[in-house]
Every structure is written in C-alpha cells, then in structure tokens.
Amino acid sequence: xxxxxxxxxxxxxxxxxxxxxxxxxxxxxxxxxxxxxxxxxxxxxxxxxxxxxxxxxxxxxxxxxxxxxxxxxxxxxxxxxxxxxxxxxxxxxxxxxxxxxxxxxxxxxxxxxxxxxxxxxxxxxxxxxxxxxxxxxxxxxxxxxxxxxxxxxxxxxxxxxxxxxxxxxxxxxxxxxxxxxxxxxxxxxxxxxxxxxxxxxxxxxxxxxxxxxxxxxxxxxxxxxxxxxxxxxxxxxxxxxxxxxxxxxxxxxxxxxxxxxxxxxxxxxxxxxxxxxxxxxxxx
Ligand SMILES: NC(=O)c1ccc[n+]([C@@H]2O[C@H](COP(=O)([O-])OP(=O)(O)OC[C@H]3O[C@@H](n4cnc5c(N)ncnc54)[C@H](O)[C@@H]3O)[C@@H](O)[C@H]2O)c1
Numbered sequence: 001x002x003x004x005x006x007x008x009x010x011x012x013x014x015x016x017x018x019x020x021x022x023x024x025x026x027x028x029x030x031x032x033x034x035x036x037x038x039x040x041x042x043x044x045x046x047x048x049x050x051x052x053x054x055x056x057x058x059x060x061x062x063x064x065x066x067x068x069x070x071x072x073x074x075x076x077x078x079x080x081x082x083x084x085x086x087x088x089x090x091x092x093x094x095x096x097x098x099x100x101x102x103x104x105x106x107x108x109x110x111x112x113x114x115x116x117x118x119x120x121x122x123x124x125x126x127x128x129x130x131x132x133x134x135x136x137x138x139x140x141x142x143x144x145x146x147x148x149x150x151x152x153x154x155x156x157x158x159x160x161x162x163x164x165x166x167x168x169x170x171x172x173x174x175x176x177x178x179x180x181x182x183x184x185x186x187x188x189x190x191x192x193x194x195x196x197x198x199x200x201x202x203x204x205x206x207x208x209x210x211x212x213x214x215x216x217x218x219x220x221x222x223x224x225x226x227x228x229x230x231x232x233x234x235x236x237x238x239x240x241x242x243x244x245x246x247x248x249x250x251x252x253x254x255x256x257x258x259x260x261x262x263x264x265x266x267x268x269x270x271x272x273x274x275x276x277x278x279x280x281x282x283x284x
Pocket of ligand 1: 018019020021022023024025042043044045046055056057080081082083108109110111112131135158159160161202203204205206207208209210211
C-alpha cells in the first residue's frame with residue numbers, strides 16, 4: 001500500500017463518490033485522486049422523468065474515470081442507481097474487491113425537481129426523496145459496516161443551503177436536503193465510537209448543470225419568458241449574502257477534502273456551509 005505523504009495525504013485510501021459523472025462529484029474525484037486516493041464513482045447515467053434538465057451520461061462517467069487515471073490512481077466506475085440498495089451494496093463489494101477497502105464516502109448524487117404543492121403528483125415527490133434522501137441512506141448503509149469494522153471512515157452527505165432554509169416551488173428538494181442533515185447526525189452518533197465521522201456539507205448555488213438549466217432559470221425569473229444566465233444572476237446572488245450568483249464546484253471539494261482529512265477526526269455530526277454567507281441568515 002502506498003504510504004501517505006505531504007503531496008499525497010490520501011494515499012492508501014479509497015473513496016466512493018455517488019453521482020460522480022460530472023459536476024461536484026467529478027471535481028471531488030479528480031482532486032482526491034490528485035491527493036493520492038483511489039476512487040470509485042457511480043452514476044445513474046440516464047434521465048429521470050420529473051427532473052427538468054438532462055442528467056449525466058456514460059460518456060461523462062468515463063471522463064471522470066479518465067481524470068482519475070490521469071493522476072495515476074486506480075478507478076472503478078459503474079452505472080448504479082442510488083435508489084437501489086442491493087445495487088449500492090454490490091457496488092461497494094466490487095470496490096472492496098478491486099481497490100481493497102472503502103474508507104471515504106461522498107454521498108453526492110442528487111436531483112433538483114421543481115413543482116408546486118398544488119399540482120405535484122406522488123411519483124414526482126418520490127423521485128426526489130428516493131434519490132436525494134433514500135439514496136444517501138443506501139450509500140451509507142452499504143459503506144457503514146465496513147467502516148465500522150475497520151474502525152476508520154469518513155462519510156460526507158451533500159445537503160444544501162436548502163437543507164437549512166427553504167424556497168417556494170421545490171418542496172421535495174428542500175425536504176430531502178433537511179432529511180440528509182438529520183440522517184448524517186443520527187449516523188454520526190451511532191458510529192462515534194468506531195473512528196467513523198459523518199458530516200454534511202450545505203452548498204449554496206454551485207455552478208453545475210443542476211442550476212444552469214431553463215427550468216431553474218424560469219423559477220428564478222418568472223417575470224421573463226426565456227431568462228438567460230445573465231438574467232438570473234442577480235436573483236441567484238440574492239440567495240447568498242456575498243454578492244456572487246454561484247460558486248465553483250472546487251470550493252465544495254475543498255470542504256470535502258477537509259472533512260476527509262486526519263485533521264477533521266474530531267468533527268462529526270456537523271454541517272459545513274459553503275454558501276457565500278447564506279447561512280448567516282439562518283438560526284444558530
Ligand atoms: N448545484 C447546486 O447549486 C447545488 C446546491 C446545493 C446542493 N447541491 C447538491 O450537490 C450534489 C451534486 O450536484 P451537482 O451540483 O454536481 O449537480 P449535477 O446534476 O451536475 O450532478 C448530480 C449527479 O447525480 C447524478 N444522479 C442523479 N440521480 C442519480 C441516481 N439515482 N443514482 C446515481 N446518480 C444519480 C446525476 O446524473 C449527476 O451526475 C447534489 O446532491 C445536489 O443536490 C447542488
């Protein structure tokens with residue numbers, strides 16, 4: 001096993017990232033590989049009916065795997081739906097066989113489906129809850145027994161500033177992201193005696209396809225027929241405190257790297273807000 005060093009602090013560690021084909025998940029994969037980790041990424045790689053923008057593709061997943069390989073690290077990549085617990089367990093088993101362990105989990109897969117409480121049907125509600133909340137449970141359920149047995153692990157659930165506040169028109173998303181924080185805190189307490197930390201990150205607006213799409217632009221600027229990126233920027237900045245409409249994925253990666261590090265070993269059950277100050281408006 002490669003020993004950790006200043007240049008490769010995660011050498012010898014294996015990270016599993018759900019929803020890793022693009023966006024924030026890809027950024028986490030590339031950076032953790034640069035820092036020495038072997039990486040396993042999974043993604044759905046097809047679209048979901050209630051989601052008004054395209055999800056990642058198998059080509060996207062292959063590109064993430066290429067970025068990891070470019071760093072000279074091993075990569076396992078697979079099409080897996082986080083809604084399927086058996087598939088998540090099988091993926092984690094495959095990762096342990098191929099890469100030797102599962103040390104760090106970034107439960108990142110998610111969708112943002114819009115809809116009114118007056119018109120949303122049951123399947124629209126369920127798709128978001130099943131992916132964003134049950135999907136995090138499934139990933140943790142698959143990884144937790146191994147982390148507990150090896151008495152070392154890092155689990156990071158990706159919530160949202162909408163997991164600590166709310167916006168109209170996205171009730172299932174908001175509910176799912178509040179749920180992720182509760183799930184992380186409960187699992188943190190259960191595994192506190194086993195060397196496993198469990199934390200959530202609550203990003204603000206992050207510059208990925210999840211926000212740069214016509215459906216979200218229309219939610220942000222209902223007064224315009226076909227709002228553009230420039231049209232929505234002021235409204236997006238209004239969700240933050242600092243005057244920036246969106247933040248780059250690499251800034252979420254920096255928080256992931258910190259929570260996965262040795263230095264964060266006594267941080268568990270916490271939420272790190274990376275949201276340009278939005279959380280300053282929340283309760284303590
Ligand atoms: N972009 C933002 O503004 C923002 C803000 C706060 C939180 N988040 C959260 O960050 C996480 C990453 O989102 P992103 O911004 O990179 O968006 P993204 O759409 O680029 O990435 C999400 C990934 O999850 C995958 N995915 C969706 N359903 C899946 C399923 N059932 N199984 C496996 N993979 C699935 C998608 O294919 C996609 O690759 C999500 O949990 C999202 O809710 C995003």
